[in-house]
Structures are given as structure tokens and as C-alpha cells.
Amino acid sequence: MKSKTIIKDAFILFAITVISGLILGGVHELTKDIIAESSNSAYMEAYKTVFPDAAEFKEDDKLKEALKKTNEELPTQDYGNVGIDQALQVIDKNGAIIGYLVTSHSNDSYDGVVKILVGVNEDKTIKGIEMLELNDTPGLGQRAEEPEFKGQYSGKSGESLTVIKSGNAGDAEINAISGATITSRAVTNAVNAVLYLVSHNVDQ
Numbered sequence: 001m002k003s004k005t006i007i008k009d010a011f012i013l014f015a016i017t018v019i020s021g022l023i024l025g026g027v028h029e030l031t032k033d034i035i036a037e038s039s040n041s042a043y044m045e046a047y048k049t050v051f052p053d054a055a056e057f058k059e060d061d062k063l064k065e066a067l068k069k070t071n072e073e074l075p076t077q078d079y080g081n082v083g084i085d086q087a088l089q090v091i092d093k094n095g096a097i098i099g100y101l102v103t104s105h106s107n108d109s110y111d112g113v114v115k116i117l118v119g120v121n122e123d124k125t126i127k128g129i130e131m132l133e134l135n136d137t138p139g140l141g142q143r144a145e146e147p148e149f150k151g152q153y154s155g156k157s158g159e160s161l162t163v164i165k166s167g168n169a170g171d172a173e174i175n176a177i178s179g180a181t182i183t184s185r186a187v188t189n190a191v192n193a194v195l196y197l198v199s200h201n202v203d204q
């Protein structure tokens with residue numbers, strides 16, 4: 001009798017597990033498209049913020065090869081744990097390439113990963129940056145989202161930028177957020193990965 005009770009309880013537990021799995025799987029299937037659509041919408045908003053005059057953002061085989069080559073070369077640079085995730089051509093209403101939109105990341109932010117979008121003009125100066133993923137300390141590293149910090153990158157060019165803690169930033173320097181030097185460097189090195197891409201592996 002006791003054996004039958006154990007078998008019955010085990011069967012009930014198994015049935016509950018299977019049903020729970022099916023429910024969770026169904027919820028995932030129902031929500032994954034919504035989540036993906038929301039993410040794509042947020043990215044598109046960031047694209048248009050950086051390049052408001054763009055008519056189209058397009059992938060390109062040569063750009064994909066440049067991205068791959070850059071990621072192979074980045075470990076030899078002094079940028080920490082960074083990488084390029086995506087690179088797109090920016091096309092105007094006349095069909096001309098007016099720049100590039102590059103998504104990059106650094107795993108060295110104070111609270112983990114920071115992912116950014118960097119707009120680069122055709123002359124390889126930075127048009128602007130937007131934060132795509134940043135989970136940092138409010139009032140400190142999270143201030144990297146503020147225009148006062150992000151705006152420093154606009155117009156910068158060259159192969160790399162460095163972070164300074166005080167004083168007036170030079171052409172290749174970025175003022176750190178007070179109390180958040182680690183995050184400031186992580187964002188800057190994610191930008192440096194993009195500068196490396198366009199300086200070394202993207203044709204004029």
C-alpha cells in the first residue's frame with residue numbers, strides 16, 4: 001500500500017513538472033516576439049537619435065568582414081575586455097553613405113557589461129553615442145547616460161581616447177564622471193573599439 005502511495009505521489013509530481021514546463025514554454029513563445037520587437041524599437045530610436053537624417057541603416061558584407069577582423073585584433077590593444085557587436089552603413093535619402101552606426105560593448109564597467117551605440121561620420125569623426133545597456137550605480141556610473149558625459153565624444157576622432165579625472169580634456173581625452181572612473185573608462189574603451197574599426201579596417 002505504501003509503495004502504491006509513493007508511486008502515485010511521484011506520478012503527480014511528474015505531471016506537475018511537465019505541465020509547469022509546458023506553461024513556461026508557452027509563455028516564452030508568446031513573449032519572445034514582444035521582447036524582440038521592443039528591443040528592436042529601442043535600438044531604432046537610438047539609431048535615429050544619433051543619425052536623425054538617415055533614410056536607411058544597412059548591413060554590408062565588407063563591413064561584416066571588417067567587424068570580424070577587428071574583433072580578432074582588439075585583444076592586442078589596451079582596451080580591456082571589449083568587442084564589436086554590429087556595424088551598419090548609414091544611408092541618406094539620395095542613397096549615399098554618410099557614416100556608420102556601430103554597436104560595441106565593454107565587460108569592464110563597474111557593474112558588468114556596458115553596451116553602446118556609436119555613430120561615426122564619413123570623415124571618421126564621432127557623431128554621437130547612445131547607451132543601449134547600462135546597469136550601474138544611480139548617481140555615479142549611471143550618469144554615463146547623461147548628455148553632459150555622452151556629449152564629450154561628439155567630434156572626437158583618431159585611434160583612441162583616454163580618460164582623465166580632472167582638468168580640461170584635450171582633443172583625445174574624456175573627463176571621467178566623478179566617482180565613476182571605472183565606468184567612464186569602460187564606455188571610452190567601447191568607443192575606442194569603434195575608432196579602431198573605422199581607423200584600421202574600414203576603407204575610406
